[in-house]
Amino acid sequence: MPGRRALLACAFLALLRLGAARNTEEPASCTLVVPRSEWRALASKCSQHLKLPVRYVVVSHTAGSTCNTPALCQQQVRNVQHYHSQTLGWCDVGYNFLIGEDGLVYEGRGWDIKGDHTGPTWNPMSIGITFMGNYMERTPPPRALRAAQNLLDCGLARGALSSNYEIKGHRDVQQTLSPGDRLYEIIQKWNRYRE
Amino acid sequence: MRKARLWGLLWMLFVSELCEAAESMEEKCVLAEGQTLTVLCPFNNGKYMHSKKAWQRLMEGGEIRTLVHTEETSGKPSQVQVGKYMLKDVPTESALHVTMTNLQVEDSGLYHCVIYHPPREPQILFHPVRLVVTKNHSDTPASHESSTQNLAEITTTITTMSKLYTKPRLITKPSPMSTAVISSPGPRDVTNVADVFRIPLFSIVVPVACCLLTKSLVFTVLFAVTQRSIGA
Numbered sequence: 001m002p003g004r005r006a007l008l009a010c011a012f013l014a015l016l017r018l019g020a021a022r023n024t025e026e027p028a029s030c031t032l033v034v035p036r037s038e039w040r041a042l043a044s045k046c047s048q049h050l051k052l053p054v055r056y057v058v059v060s061h062t063a064g065s066t067c068n069t070p071a072l073c074q075q076q077v078r079n080v081q082h083y084h085s086q087t088l089g090w091c092d093v094g095y096n097f098l099i100g101e102d103g104l105v106y107e108g109r110g111w112d113i114k115g116d117h118t119g120p121t122w123n124p125m126s127i128g129i130t131f132m133g134n135y136m137e138r139t140p141p142p143r144a145l146r147a148a149q150n151l152l153d154c155g156l157a158r159g160a161l162s163s164n165y166e167i168k169g170h171r172d173v174q175q176t177l178s179p180g181d182r183l184y185e186i187i188q189k190w191n192r193y194r195e
Numbered sequence: 196m197r198k199a200r201l202w203g204l205l206w207m208l209f210v211s212e213l214c215e216a217a218e219s220m221e222e223k224c225v226l227a228e229g230q231t232l233t234v235l236c237p238f239n240n241g242k243y244m245h246s247k248k249a250w251q252r253l254m255e256g257g258e259i260r261t262l263v264h265t266e267e268t269s270g271k272p273s274q275v276q277v278g279k280y281m282l283k284d285v286p287t288e289s290a291l292h293v294t295m296t297n298l299q300v301e302d303s304g305l306y307h308c309v310i311y312h313p314p315r316e317p318q319i320l321f322h323p324v325r326l327v328v329t330k331n332h333s334d335t336p337a338s339h340e341s342s343t344q345n346l347a348e349i350t351t352t353i354t355t356m357s358k359l360y361t362k363p364r365l366i367t368k369p370s371p372m373s374t375a376v377i378s379s380p381g382p383r384d385v386t387n388v389a390d391v392f393r394i395p396l397f398s399i400v401v402p403v404a405c406c407l408l409t410k411s412l413v414f415t416v417l418f419a420v421t422q423r424s425i426g427a
Contacts, residue, residue: 121285121289121290122290172241173237173289174240174287
């Protein structure tokens with residue numbers, strides 16, 4: 001009797017450890033990203049992959065129109081993609097992810113493909129996330145900021161961001177006003193921000 | 196005795212469940228003699244576009260030796276080489292590229308990139324780099340691989356929390372490369388150095404708390420079972 005009990009206990013322990021150790025399915029926060037198919041993206045022509053995990057996240061703003069509903073934001077993401085791919089001739093929308101004032105994250109090039117959001121030094125070693133709008137004088141709503149944080153948690157959980165990843169503002173790494181004075185002030189207070 | 200065996204088992208499990216320790220802020224790089232070290236030190240574009248930069252070595256005894264420094268303050272890209280040390284400052288890209296060629300065992304030590312404006316105190320860029328140059332064997336794997344192996348050994352008593360936290364990128368296969376790179380821009384030859392890093396306090400507290408919670412739950416259960424079995 002006692003022997004069997006001990007065996008049961010060990011089995012239980014093993015299961016517990018296994019359960020805790022396994023993390024094979026997509027982390028919860030990653031399922032909230034709006035996939036390309038949903039916002040009706042044009043097919044990407046990009047082929048250059050990022051070497052994961054990356055160490056840096058560059059936060060920018062589009063300096064363009066903002067949107068506050070899923071319908072409007074889907075249209076806005078398509079607009080940005082159109083501008084980048086058709087007008088500028090890039091292989092796809094430049095950013096890895098775009099964040100709308102609807103509080104949703106839109107998949108751009110994603111975690112695996114090198115973006116065209118900063119420059120030749122930073123693009124291959126960072127994930128570029130952008131807030132859709134101009135944040136020189138306005139701040140993104142809390143739901144957009146939460147969405148960004150959630151996205152970064154996702155990146156960390158799936159190993160796309162290294163455990164010691166750092167956040168930089170676009171203006172920290174290039175001569176630009178992006179991500180706008182107000183948004184820059186906000187990200188400087190983020191846990192992972194490093195000048 | 197059954198009782199002793201059970202307690203022994205319990206104790207073993209306790210010892211094996213070590214929580215991940217806080218890591219230091221150094222960037223560790225292990226290379227073989229003859230290889231080249233490449234480091235990319237980012238710097239703040241707005242602040243340091245027009246500043247001189249330097250690569251310094253922290254000697255034993257506290258002396259800080261400047262090995263090479265840039266002269267250009269116009270904001271234009273510049274390159275300077277002193278022996279085996281080379282600096283390439285690209286202000287428009289906010290990047291300082293450091294190269295140390297033909298490494299020797301004596302080069303092992305602690306280095307850092309700085310904003311160089313004597314007599315003012317230099318500003319440290321990026322993270323201090325702990326360089327370890329090993330004697331040449333027939334086929335020494337590239338830097339980050341060796342240090343990942345070291346790390347893997349150290350953290351074999353890895354916790355469940357650390358598994359949850361990061362994918363097991365520590366256990367990577369060695370690839371034959373003569374140049375070891377830390378945060379280099381080129382996608383093909385970028386190899387991330389396995390670093391030992393300070394995790395922000397929050398990310399220590401949560402795993403530790405969770406670790407303790409899991410452990411206490413497990414032990415409560417086992418304790419109850421053990422007591423029952425001893426009683427029975």
